[in-house]
Each structure stands twice: as structure tokens, then as C-alpha cells.
Amino acid sequence: MEKGILLESGTNELEIIEFKIQDHRFGINVLKVREIIHPMPITKIPHAHHYILGIIQLRGEVLPVISLERALDIDTSTERDSMNDKFVVTEFNQQKVVFHIHSVSKIMRISWDQIEKPSEIYTxxxxxxxxxxxxxxxxxLxxxxxxxxxxxxxxxGINTSKIKELGRRERSEKQILVAEDSPLLRKLLKETLSAAGYDRVAFFENGREALSYMESIIQEGKDVYREIQLVITDIEMPQMDGHHFTRRIKDNPLMSKLPVIIFSSLITDDIFHKGEIVGANAQITKPQIGELVLKIDHNIL
Known part of the structure; x- marks a missing residue:
């Protein structure tokens, strides 16, 4: 895999690993995957969450094993051949988690604009x-x-209790734009940023929608810097990812001075380097909301 070029220049591309649970086809971003291994003996944990199969020891690390079959509420009554079962060792949010799947199909490279957001009709x-x-x-999926x-x-996850550790905070009239595809995280970010004193936050479901809004401000003859004082973006988003979105902001002379903070579960040393290349002012790993607020305080116009 030529993973080195992906996202480094904000190309709006990604590689996914396609896998199956029963006959259902799913995908995971290659950047989340550390390795794929054959199943190992699992030590069961009494009274563990229903999704947890138990724990394994992998090269000295004790890792939880999650059943995607259970997490996705897929019928387990159908008989199947388990010879192709795999453990996917993942790393995101600065933690390692193992997911039990039924088979790996292929690796494919696609553009984020080929990925549609789930319709509210069926989700x-x-x-x-x-x-x-x-x-x-x-x-x-x-x-x-x-x-x-x-x-x-x-x-x-993100919660307001982490904001309380920052002490009493003043309210701010600064306007923040957030590009985040997860409805749950948009809700949590709204609550936590408000608790931090930032009530004026505009949310968009992906980089494309956020960029379109920013470009419309320019087309109306308005000053972007008067309308928006800081941008927060996720990396993984349908239509336009956060790296490409950041590059588009920084390449436009009418908005290039806007501070951009990447807030993503994917931040590793390698991904941090790619964020620097596209011009991000700061990069924070989810769910470190306290650190995010401090970076907002420091960077906001």
C-alpha cells in the first residue's frame, strides 16, 4: 500500500479495508488499522459489556476484543464457516482496540467525494x-x-466535566465554524464549547458544506474574518476530508489567515505531519476537549 501519499497533500483520498460480518459489507479507514491477525485465545471478563468478548495479550499489551456482530446487532443464528475470521487491531483516540470480524475482502483507494453521508431516512x-x-x-458501509x-x-468520549477543570471562564462573542460529520459529536461539541464560553458556533456536516458557506461569504462581498474567527475540523468526513478542507482554506488568500484546528481521533505522529503540511495551526486528539479549548483560546482571531 502506498499510504505515504494519502492525505499528505490534502488530496481528499483515503484507503479503506473492506470486510464482512455475515453477508454485510463494511469498511474501515486504513489509518485506523495497525494490523490484521488470526484470532487468538480470548480471556473472558465477568460482567463485561455485551459487546466485549474478552481480552487478549498481544506482544505484551492487554487489549479488549469487541464483537462487531454484537455491536451492530447482526443476527448470529445463521451457521457459517469461521475459518476466515480475523482480529483487526486498531488504534485511534490514543488507544488500541481489537475488533472481531468474519473476513477481509480487499483494500481500495477512493476519494471522500465518493462517500455519501447516511440519509436521515434510514438512519x-x-x-x-x-x-x-x-x-x-x-x-x-x-x-x-x-x-x-x-x-x-x-x-x-467528550464531556463537559473536563471543561470544569479549566476553572471559571468568561463568555466570548467570537464565531467558530466546526466541520464534523458525527451528529453525536456535534451535539457534544456544542455543549462543551458552550460550557467553555463559546456560544457562537456554526456546525457543518463535512468540509465541502463548510467551505461552500465560507466561499458564499466572500461572494457576498463580506469580510470572512469578521464573520468567522476560528475553524475546527475533523479529518474523516464524507465529501471532503479535514486535510483537504484545511488546504483549501489556507490556499485562498481571502481566508488563509483563519486559524484551523484539526480535532480528530486519527492524530498520530505521521498524521500530525500531514496536518502541518496542509497548514493546520493546531491538532488535537479526540476526546481531549480541555486541550482543544486551550488551543482555541490561544489561536482565535
């Missing part, structure tokens, strides 16, 4: 689907692995 805010990929006559983990351990 709810609690959905585990963040995107739909059309692949010939079939569809691949991109899963929200972060949400699955938060469903198991709510403390792994």
Missing part, C-alpha cells in the same frame, strides 16, 4: 454508520468505530 443519530460507498452494484467504543465506555 438515526445513534447510527454506527458514518458513510456509504457505492461499489458497482453493492454498497459498503463505513462504520463509526469511535461511537462503538463510547457506547461501551462513555468516559472515553
Amino acid at each position: 438515526l443519530d445513534s447510527s454506527n454508520i458514518i458513510g456509504v460507498i457505492k461499489d458497482k452494484d453493492n454498497m459498503i 463505513l462504520l463509526d468505530f469511535e461511537k462503538i467504543v463510547v457506547d461501551i465506555n462513555p468516559d472515553a
